[in-house]
Amino acid sequence: MDAPTRFEQLVAQLKARGYRATPQRVALLKIIAASTGHPTATQMYEQIREQFPTTTLATVYKTLALLKETGQVLELEFSGAENRYDGNKPYPHPHLICVQCKQISDPTIDALDQVAARLSRSTGYKIIGHRFDIYGICPQCQRKSKK
């Protein structure tokens, strides 16, 4: 799905739930829909500030909370670091994290759902979701540290 479409979708589903599409919220939705990476709340906050200088971090968090309610955004919690948000693939999926440059990418790992299904059978758990982070050093940082 392209960014404008995703943006419209986010606005529509916000309105459908009876919330207002205020300028600040619209700005955030636009950023989220356009972002390919996994931005922090602060990063989005700073972008919004360019248009709406009075905006507060609290507002950003409040809007993100609205999106989380209906699973429109995936929140990656990090203890000791800011959380990261993904509004384009808001369902659980693996993340490859470079421990040096902190970049996060989305690798393709198939058979993950099967793992969950098998686990559900063998343990009796009702599986709700998962979080799979793989830590490593990206090729670029490997090159840098060799110098």
Add this chain to the structure above:
Amino acid sequence: MDAPTRFEQLVAQLKARGYRATPQRVALLKIIAASTGHPTATQMYEQIREQFPTTTLATVYKTLALLKETGQVLELEFSGAENRYDGNKPYPHPHLICVQCKQISDPTIDALDQVAARLSRSTGYKIIGHRFDIYGICPQCQRKSKK
């Protein structure tokens, strides 16, 4: 490995690095070696307090930091909740977490290392570790909520 053996191992490796085996530290190591679950710092702190009532949470964290340095304990970070510690399987392994009773168990999932190896090949990343948490509702809590 049984708890006493693991305990001796932890004490030995602490001393080997030039650190003192103080009563408070020994108490923590004993708890960690004996624990089968994934206790929080506070839980261990309260156990230590029974023997050494003046102990502080800071001391617990300091000792845990020492263990982390050499990978003797696995720290499971949770944003918005206390971290959990595993001193018996201090290497990355999957965790099955009940979102209701918060119980954490260690399911067996094979082929995880192969996933990492394959990922390393396809992305060029040098894989360092991973974190795999599966969220669900345990059989016990499922029964409870049906009533």
Add this chain to the structure above:
DNA sequence: ATCAATTTGGCGAATGATTATCCAAAGAAA
């Protein structure tokens, strides 16, 4: 359009786990 009712943004303070600082006490070394 006007007014009342509701939602929202901004601001500042609160939260809560973890960490840092500082000093006295304990232990090791000489």
Add this chain to the structure above:
DNA sequence: TTTCTTTGGATAATCATTCGCCAAATTGAT
């Protein structure tokens, strides 16, 4: 013992996130 170093305890600091409050904005009804 005396000196030097490590450690524990107490307390404050940190930092991302959340909360409470109020004024401003928006909606809906009259």
